[in-house]
Amino acid sequence: MSMKRDHRDVVGGLLMGGIGVFSAIYAFTHYDLGRVSKLGPGAFPAAMGVILAVLGGFILVSGLVRAASPPSFRLRPILCVSAALAAFTLIIGRFGLVPAVSAVVLVAAVAEQKPHWREAVLLAAVLSVAAIAVFKFGLGMEIPLADW
Amino acid sequence: MMGDILLGLQTAMLPANLLWCFVGVFLGTLIGVIPGIGALAAISMLFPLTFHLDPTAALIMLAGIWYGTTYGGSTAAILLNVPGTPSSAVAALEGYPMSKQGRAGVALLITAVASFVGASVGIVIMMLFSPAIAEYALEFGSAEYFSLMLMGLIAASTISFGSTAKSLSMVALGVLLGCVGMDAYTAAPRFTFGILHLYDSISLMPLAMGLFGISEIAANVGMVDHKRMRGGDFSMRAMMPTRDDWLRSRMPSVRGAALGSFLGALPGVGPAIASFMSYAIEKKVARQPERFGHGAIEGLVAPETANNAADQTAFIPTMTLGIPGSPSMAIMLGVLMMQGIAPGPTLLRDHPELFWGLVMSFWIGNILLLIINIPLIGLWVRMLSVPYRLLYPSILVFVCMGVYSIGNSTADVWLVLIFGVSGYLMRVLDFSPAPLILGFVLGPMMEEYFRRAMLVSRGDPMIFVERPVSATILACICALVLWQVAQALRHRNGVGVGETP
Numbered sequence: 001m002s003m004k005r006d007h008r009d010v011v012g013g014l015l016m017g018g019i020g021v022f023s024a025i026y027a028f029t030h031y032d033l034g035r036v037s038k039l040g041p042g043a044f045p046a047a048m049g050v051i052l053a054v055l056g057g058f059i060l061v062s063g064l065v066r067a068a069s070p071p072s073f074r075l076r077p078i079l080c081v082s083a084a085l086a087a088f089t090l091i092i093g094r095f096g097l098v099p100a101v102s103a104v105v106l107v108a109a110v111a112e113q114k115p116h117w118r119e120a121v122l123l124a125a126v127l128s129v130a131a132i133a134v135f136k137f138g139l140g141m142e143i144p145l146a147d148w
Numbered sequence: 149m150m151g152d153i154l155l156g157l158q159t160a161m162l163p164a165n166l167l168w169c170f171v172g173v174f175l176g177t178l179i180g181v182i183p184g185i186g187a188l189a190a191i192s193m194l195f196p197l198t199f200h201l202d203p204t205a206a207l208i209m210l211a212g213i214w215y216g217t218t219y220g221g222s223t224a225a226i227l228l229n230v231p232g233t234p235s236s237a238v239a240a241l242e243g244y245p246m247s248k249q250g251r252a253g254v255a256l257l258i259t260a261v262a263s264f265v266g267a268s269v270g271i272v273i274m275m276l277f278s279p280a281i282a283e284y285a286l287e288f289g290s291a292e293y294f295s296l297m298l299m300g301l302i303a304a305s306t307i308s309f310g311s312t313a314k315s316l317s318m319v320a321l322g323v324l325l326g327c328v329g330m331d332a333y334t335a336a337p338r339f340t341f342g343i344l345h346l347y348d349s350i351s352l353m354p355l356a357m358g359l360f361g362i363s364e365i366a367a368n369v370g371m372v373d374h375k376r377m378r379g380g381d382f383s384m385r386a387m388m389p390t391r392d393d394w395l396r397s398r399m400p401s402v403r404g405a406a407l408g409s410f411l412g413a414l415p416g417v418g419p420a421i422a423s424f425m426s427y428a429i430e431k432k433v434a435r436q437p438e439r440f441g442h443g444a445i446e447g448l449v450a451p452e453t454a455n456n457a458a459d460q461t462a463f464i465p466t467m468t469l470g471i472p473g474s475p476s477m478a479i480m481l482g483v484l485m486m487q488g489i490a491p492g493p494t495l496l497r498d499h500p501e502l503f504w505g506l507v508m509s510f511w512i513g514n515i516l517l518l519i520i521n522i523p524l525i526g527l528w529v530r531m532l533s534v535p536y537r538l539l540y541p542s543i544l545v546f547v548c549m550g551v552y553s554i555g556n557s558t559a560d561v562w563l564v565l566i567f568g569v570s571g572y573l574m575r576v577l578d579f580s581p582a583p584l585i586l587g588f589v590l591g592p593m594m595e596e597y598f599r600r601a602m603l604v605s606r607g608d609p610m611i612f613v614e615r616p617v618s619a620t621i622l623a624c625i626c627a628l629v630l631w632q633v634a635q636a637l638r639h640r641n642g643v644g645v646g647e648t649p
Contacts, residue, residue, distance in 0.1 A: 012577040016317045023324050023339075031338060035452040037607025041331035041338055044595040048323050055317040062313070073576040077571060078366040081544065088548040088560040097549075105541040106550055111369045112537050123538060127545045135549050136282070143556070 009063025017056025021072045024049025080111035096144040097136070101128045152279075156504025160512055163371040165205050165505065171514045172209035176216020177520060181224055183253045187217040187233065188476050188582075188646035189364050192356040192542065196550035203487040204502045208509040214512070215267060215459040219517045222259045222452055223525070225250060237247050238427045242440065242447035249443055252474045254389045258445065259452045260521045262401055266453035267514040270403040270412060270460025275507055280497065282468040285493035288603040291612050295621040297594045300471045302625050304416030305583050315583045318574075322587025323594070325350055329331050330465055332596055345559040352482040354560045355588060356475070357547050358567025359574075359581045365540045389445075397449040400430055404453030406415055412458030414472035415465060419455035426454035460510060467503055468493060469592075477583040482589060608647070 027033075027046035034040025056070045061094035084107040102124040109120035160164060173603045179190045189208050198206035221233030226243030239259065246255040288296075303317035328339040329349025340346040389397075407429065408422040428452045431440050440447050465471045470492030472478040484491050489499060496503050571581050605611035613619045 008577045012314065012579055014575070019321065019324070026339070031336060032334075035607065036609075037602065039599045039602055041334050044598070045324060045327045045338060048320050048327070048591075052317055052320040052324065055320060057315055058313050058315065058374065059311075065507050071576050071578070073572075074370075077369040078363075078572045081362060081366050081369075082565050082569055084541075084544055085548065085561060085568065089561045089565075090554075092548075092552060093558060097391055101545050101549070107316040108541045108544050109537075111540075113370055116537060119538070120541070127542055131545060131549050135553055141553050141556075 001079075006063040006066045007131040008068065009059050009066070011063075013056050013058070013060025013063050015055050015056070017060055018049035020049045020052030020056050021053070022049070024053060077111045080108055083110075084108040092143075097131060098128045098146045101131050149275075149279075150446035150501060152504045153275075153324055153508070155501055155510035156506075159204060159501045159505030160208070165208050165509060166512065168201065168205045168209040169509050169513050170516060171214050172212020173216040173219075173517050173519065174212075176213035177220035178516065179213065180217030180220025180236075182539070185363065186360075187214055188356075188479075189361045190217070190280030190544075191479050192353075192361050192455065193546055193550060195353050195356065198483050199486065199554055203484060203489055204505050207480060207502070207506050208513075210483065211510065213511045214462075214476055214480075215456065215513065216517060218455050218459050219263050222263075223256065223521075224253045226259065226448075233420075235423045235451075237452040238423045239448060241427065242442075242444050244444040245441065251443065254393060255445075255448060256390050256491065256525055257451060257522060258393060258397060260518055262397065262449045262452040263456040264514055264518045266405050266408055266456035266643070267460050269453075270409050270457035271507065271514070273409050273457075273512045274460055274464050274510075278464055278468050278503070278507075281464065282493040282496040286497070288493070288617065289615065290420065290597040290604065291425070291615050291618040292621070294594055294601055295612060295618040295625075296469060296471055296559065297590045297597070298383060299621050299625050299628075300465070301399040301416040301583070301586055301590060301594075303414065303627060304473065304586055307415070311578075312578050312632050312636070313445070318579055318581065318583040319452075319587035322584035322589075323591030325355070325584070326591035327587045327595070332592065336548050340465050343556075350588075351560060352479065352486075352585075352589065353554070354563035356479055356482075356553055356585060357551060358564040358569075359514065359571035359584065361543065361547055362564060362568025363575055365566065366538065367575055368644050369471070369540055384410055385609070392447050396445050400446040400450035401453045403433075404450035404459045406456030408454030408486060409461045412461035413464045413473075415471060417458075418462060418474050419458040422458035423451035423455040426450045441518075456514075463506070467491070467495060467506070470495070472586065472589060475582045478585050478589040485628060495577050506510070511635065541588050542588070559562070561609050 026048050027042040027049060031042030033039035033042045033046060043057070084104045085102040087107050091103050105120055105124035105127060107119065109115040114147050132145065136143060136145075160169070170448060175190065175194075176187065179187065181433060189212050194210065194213070198210065217233050218235055221236030222243065224238040225231040225236040225238075225240035225252050226247055229244040231237040231238050231240055243252075243255045243259065246252065269284070301319050302316070306312050306317055318589070324339075326349075328345060328346055328538060332339055337347055404426045406420070406425050411417045411422040411425065412419065426449055427450065430446050434440065436444075461472055462477060465473055466477040466481060470481065470490075472481050479493050484495075489495065489502070548561055551564055552558065554560065574584075575582050601611055602609070611618075612622060
C-alpha cells in the first residue's frame, strides 16, 4: 500500500467525479435543457453535475500528489446497524411492532465486540413498551403489536 | 414592538408550548451532557415527531434542544475533561483544571450564569434586528435570494467544514439530491429511475437521520469512552464563586456575548467557532496569560457566553431570510416547510405569533435551563455513566419508529439505511456531511429563484450583477473565495475548524 497518495481523497474524488459526470450526462440526455431565457428541468442538474465533476477531479488530483495515512474504518458496526434497519423494515409490516423493535435491538447488539445478550433482551422489552407508549398511545398510530 | 412582545408571550405561555419548551430544553441538556450524541442527531431523530405537533410547538421544542445542548455540554467538559458537544471543548481547558482544584461547583455555576447572559444578549439582538431585516428583505427579488443563498452555501463550505473543495462537492451533491423528484416548473420527473417513491422527492427527514444519526452511531459504537465519576469528587456546597471570580468574569462575558452574537448570525459559523475564537481573544487580552490552562475563570466564562449568544443569533438569518446557517437550522426550516409555512421575510408578516412566540420561548427556555442546570447537576453526572451500548439501540428504535410513523411506509426507513451507509462512507473518506444538508435544503429553492430571475431578465445573466444588492453579495462571495485560495496557497492545506451542529 503506497503511502505516497492520499487514498481517501483519491477514492472520494473518483466517487464525486463519477456522480457528477453521471448526473450531467443523464440530465443532458434525458431532460430538456431549455433555452437561456427559459431554462428547462435539465439545466440546473446538468450544471450541478459538471460542477461536481470538476470538484471531484480537483480532489482526485490533490489526492494523487499528497501523502497521507490510509483511512481507518470498522465494518462491523455499520453492517450491524444497517442489518438492524433492514430487519425492521422487513418485520414491521408482516409481524408487528414488538417483533420489529426486538429485532432492531438484538441485531444491533451484534455491533459490539462482545454482545451483552441478557441486557439486549431486557432492553428490547423496555423499548417495546416505550415505543408502544409513545407511538401507539401518544401519537395514535395504527399498528399491530404482534401479528402472526 | 410591545404588541409583538405581548403576542409572543401569549403564544409562548400556552400550556402546550410551555410543555414542549420544557421537553426541548430538558432533552437538550441531557443530550448535551452525554458525549456521543450531538444536537443535530437529536434534532434529526425528533424531526418526525414534530410532524404531529403544531409548527410553533415543534419549533419551540427543537430550538430548546438546540440551545439546551450548549448548556449541558460544558458539564461533561468541566467534570470529566470530555466535551459533550464540540462547542464545549473549550470549557474543558479551564473548567477541568478548576475541578481538579476542587472548584468544580464554582465552574458549573458560573458557566450556567454565563450561558444565560450570553443567550439573553443574543435574544435581545434578535428582537431588535429581526423586524428590520425582514422588512428590508421584503424588497428582495429572485436575483437577491439566489445570491444570498449562494453566499450562505459557499460561506458555510469555506469557513467551517474542513477542506473547501470537499465541502463544496458535498453542497453540489446535496443540490443534486434535492433535484430528485418532480421539477417545480414543468412537473417533469427527474432522477427517479422509475422508482415511484422518488417521484415525491427525497424527504429531508430520512436524509438527515441517516446521514447524521445512523452514521454517528456506526462511528461511535465501541469507541465512546465512559469515564466513571468517582463519588465525592467534588463538593456541591462549594458552588458559590468568590467576589474575585465575579469581577474577573465581567469583561470576558461582555466580549464573549458581543463576539458570539455577531458570529452566530453568519452562515457557516456557529457556537463552536464562536467559543474557540472567544477563548483565543481572552488569552490575547489577558493581563496574565500564563494563568490560562490552569483554571483561569476568564477562559471559561467568555467562550460559554459566546456559544450561547451564537446559538440565539443563529435564528436570525433562518427566520428572517429563510437561509439556514447550519444543518440544524436547515432541519428546523424543513419542519416549517413540511407544515406548509414558507420561511423568509414573509414569515414575520404572515405568522407573527410563530416568530414572536418562538423568541419569547427562548427567554422561557433559558430561564428553565438556568433553573435545571444548577440543582440537577447530580442527575446529569449520573447520566454520564449510562453505557453507550444501551443508548444506541434506543436511538435506532426511535429512528425506525419515528420515520415509519410518517405514513406507515417502510420506504423511508430504507432511505435512512442507504443514507446511513453513505454517511459513514463520507466520514471515512473525510467528507463532512453537513454541507450536503445545506445544499439539499437550499438547492431546489436556489434553482427556482435562478430560473425565475432568468425569466424576468429574459435570459440575461447580467441581472445578478445589475441589481445592486445581488451584486454586493456576489462581490462578497468572490472576496471569500479569493481569501480561501490565498490561505490555501499559504498553508498548502485547506484545513478549517470542524463544526458539526
